[in-house]
Structures are given as C-alpha cells and as structure tokens.
Amino acid sequence: MTAGPRTILHLDLDAFYASVEQLDEPSLRGRPVIVGGPSRRGVVCAASYEARRFGVRSAMPTAQARKLCPQGVFLPPRFDRYSALSERVFGIYRRYTPLVEPLSLDEAFLDVTASRALHGGGRDIATALKRAVRAECGLAVSAGVAEVKLAAKIATDLGKPDGLVEVPEGGVAAFLAPLPVGRLWGVGPVTEAALRKLGVATIGDLGRTPDTALAAALGASHARGLRALALGEDPREVVPDEAAKSVGAEETFGEDLTGRAALERALLAQAGRVGRRLRAVGLAGHVVTLKVKYADFTLVTRRTTLAEATDDDRAIFEAARAQLARVDAERPVRLTGVSVSGFADEAERGQLDLFQGAAPPPPPEVEKRRSLNAALDALARRFGDGAVTRADLADDDGREDG
Numbered sequence: 254m255t256a257g258p259r260t261i262l263h264l265d266l267d268a269f270y271a272s273v274e275q276l277d278e279p280s281l282r283g284r285p286v287i288v289g290g291p292s293r294r295g296v297v298c299a300a301s302y303e304a305r306r307f308g309v310r311s312a313m314p315t316a317q318a319r320k321l322c323p324q325g326v327f328l329p330p331r332f333d334r335y336s337a338l339s340e341r342v343f344g345i346y347r348r349y350t351p352l353v354e355p356l357s358l359d360e361a362f363l364d365v366t367a368s369r370a371l372h373g374g375g376r377d378i379a380t381a382l383k384r385a386v387r388a389e390c391g392l393a394v395s396a397g398v399a400e401v402k403l404a405a406k407i408a409t410d411l412g413k414p415d416g417l418v419e420v421p422e423g424g425v426a427a428f429l430a431p432l433p434v435g436r437l438w439g440v441g442p443v444t445e446a447a448l449r450k451l452g453v454a455t456i457g458d459l460g461r462t463p464d465t466a467l468a469a470a471l472g473a474s475h476a477r478g479l480r481a482l483a484l485g486e487d488p489r490e491v492v493p494d495e496a497a498k499s500v501g502a503e504e505t506f507g508e509d510l511t512g513r514a515a516l517e518r519a520l521l522a523q524a525g526r527v528g529r530r531l532r533a534v535g536l537a538g539h540v541v542t543l544k545v546k547y548a549d550f551t552l553v554t555r556r557t558t559l560a561e562a563t564d565d566d567r568a569i570f571e572a573a574r575a576q577l578a579r580v581d582a583e584r585p586v587r588l589t590g591v592s593v594s595g596f597a598d599e600a601e602r603g604q605l606d607l608f609q610g611a612a613p614p615p616p617p618e619v620e621k622r623r624s625l626n627a628a629l630d631a632l633a634r635r636f637g638d639g640a641v642t643r644a645d646l647a648d649d650d651g652r653e654d655g
C-alpha cells in the first residue's frame with residue numbers, strides 16, 4: 254500500500270452501446286438511438302443522449318420507449334462488437350496502471366496512485382485517457398477523480414456526458430455533503446425511507462445525525478458503515494480483474510517439463526479443468542492467460558483476448574497454446590497454469606438471456622461441443638477431474654495432471 258492519499262479514477266463510457274451504433278453508422282449521429290430487445294417484452298439497454306431528451310432510459314420496456322420517442326431508431330444489441338471495443342478501451346487504461354477493476358463493459362475503477370510520478374496527477378491522467386479513448390476508439394468517456402471509490406463514481410455521474418470531475422484532496426466529505434443520501438451505496442429505498450423519518454435528506458445530514466439514533470433506525474453495523482461512507486471513508490481498494498475474478502488451474506510438475514509437446518499436454522489437461530470449473534459456476538470469459546514458471550523460478554505470463562466469451566475446453570486450450578508460441582518452450586519448466594478472466598458482464602449475460610428469442614441458433618459445431626462438454630462434466634462429477642481424459646491425450650504416454 255502506498256502511504257498517503259490514493260488517486261482513484263472512475264471511468265464510464267457515455268451511452269456506450271448507443272454510442273457504438275452511432276460510431277459505426279454515421280447516419281445515426283445526432284439522432285435518438287435506442288438499443289434494446291426487439292421482442293415485445295424487451296427492455297432498453299442503452300439510449301443515446303438524443304433519445305434521453307424524450308425521457309427514454311435504460312431498463313425501461315422497449316414498448317414504453319417507442320411511445321415516448323416514436324421517431325427513435327431502435328436497434329438490437331451487438332454484444333460482440335461492444336465487447337471488442339470495451340477490451341480496446343480497457344487496454345488503453347492499462348497503459349497507465351495495472352490496477353484496473355472493470356465493473357461492466359463500459360465502466361471501470363483505476364488506482365493510479367503509483368502512476369502519478371510518471372504521468373502527473375489524477376486530472377492529468379484522466380485527461381490523457383479521455384483523449385486517447387476518443388482518438389483511438391471514437392468514444393466519449395466520463396471520468397471522476399477522487400481519493401476513494403465512492404466519490405470517484407459519483408463525480409463521474411455528475412460530469413456526464415464527456416465530463417471530468419475531480420474531488421480535491423481532503424475534500425471528499427465536503428463533496429458528498431450536499432448530495433441526496435440515496436447516492437450512498439447501501440442506501441436503497443427502504444433505508445432511505447427510514448432515514449427520511451430521522452430528517453436525513455442529504456449525506457451531510459447523515460454525518461451529523463447522532464450515532465444512537467442511526468443505530469436504532471438501521472442497526473448498529475449498517476449505521477456505522479453508512480456514517481463512515483458519509484464522512485468520505487471508503488477504504489475499498491481497486492481490485493484488478495485477474496486477481497478478483499479468474500478461474501484457473503495450474504500444476505507444479507514432479508519433474509520439470511521441456512519441449513512444446515510436453516507443455517501442450519499439460520495445458521490441454523489444465524484447460525479442461527478450467528472449462529469444467531467455469532461451466533460449474535456458469536461463467537464465460539474473454540481473457541485467457543498462460544502462466545509458465547521455469548526451473549529457475551522465472552515467471553512469465555501471456556494473455557490473449559477472445560472476441561467471444563468462452564467456457565469451452567477446446568477454445569481455452571487453443572488460446573493457451575497460441576500463447577505458448579510467445580514463450581521459450583525449450584527451457585525446463587516447473588509449472589504451467591491456464592486461467593480465464595474478463596467474464597461476460599452480468600448485465601450482458603442477463604440481456605442475452607432476455608433476447609435469446611431473437612438470437613440465431615448456435616452453429617452445429619458449437620452445439621456438438623456443448624454436449625461433449627456436458628458429458629465430460631458429468632464424468633468429472635462422478636469420477637473426479639483426473640478421470641477425464643480428452644481423446645487428444647489418449648494416443649500419447651498418458652501423462653495426466655489429475
């Protein structure tokens with residue numbers, strides 16, 4: 254941990270899905286664009302700022318949006334395209350710090366505390382990021398800069414669209430004080446109503462309310478947490494994607510492995526374990542990371558980003574194997590690992606489900622792999638991970654990592 258105040262950035266692409274549609278189709282620029290489910294029960298995923306002027310909002314039923322904005326251009330979502338652009342934008346963020354915590358395809362926290370010496374203060378870095386995202390991806394991103402996550406996120410919201418709001422050092426509590434208390438994390442409608450009874454309308458009011466009254470209304474621990482937030486105390490750290498959210502398998506070998514063929518066999522088995530674990534928890538990720546530790550303990554990692562989130566053994570293996578070409582496979586290796594991260598955003602997954610009626614059926618080879626994977630899963634459940642051997646392994650010396 255760096256001592257002293259942190260510098261945290263919150264970055265949120267403006268009207269992301271709708272902006273991408275306007276980026277790709279110039280005739281849509283300046284027009285109300287609404288991305289949403291085409292079915293009768295569909296909801297709005299994103300509305301351009303032109304559409305918002307008519308009162309159209311995310312999560313509103315598409316039918317209602319049509320009434321509010323009959324002249325709107327209604328489009329089905331293209332998540333593959335949004336994911337690809339999102340990866341490019343997050344790649345720009347990672348030039349400034351490895352501490353990037355994605356919240357969704359269009360939103361992330363960055364801890365740039367350690368980057369200040371090289372890149373200037375939070376405002377300078379945010380300005381550079383906004384410029385780079387605009388120049389390289391054609392998109393507007395709003396930024397908030399603060400010492401803590403909560404204030405950075407609220408700052409972004411206040412500056413939208415295309416904003417940059419900085420909360421001065423030491424100024425978090427003063428920045429929060431005039432805002433409605435519902436802005437705090439952990440204050441839903443029920444808590445808000447309870448607070449209103451105490452005469453608490455703003456975050457500043459909350460900070461001034463006696464502990465005993467708050468504790469009586471909300472319970473001691475909730476009260477303590479909210480008061481700390483109201484005073485600007487938010488110790489939560491920016492947790493980079495990989496550490497927080499990856500599913501992996503790795504193995505330290507009994508004897509060091511040397512040569513591509515031996516390493517590929519290890520990766521194949523590890524990719525299978527990762528796939529099973531992902532499917533067991535219903536996750537699919539865009540980023541496949543290969544980890545290789547040499548006999549002298551030098552560690553290298555190589556990663557690749559797939560256009561489509563995957564939980565498929567074969568796709569994970571192929572991605573890891575491709576990364577093997579980028580490391581020295583002739584040195585003795587004591588450990589390899591494969592992991593998948595960059596999980597499809599929850600909203601994205603939910604929306605995909607909603608729109609499933611409109612989506613084309615998956616190609617037959619995908620169906621085939623799905624049923625193969627389901628069968629392997631059942632085997633692994635019954636006999637344990639080590640019992641499952643892919644056909645690809647059956648014709649070699651059978652060294653499995655189970």
Ligand SMILES: [Mg+2]
Pocket residue numbers: 265266267268269359360
């Ligand atoms: Mg956004």
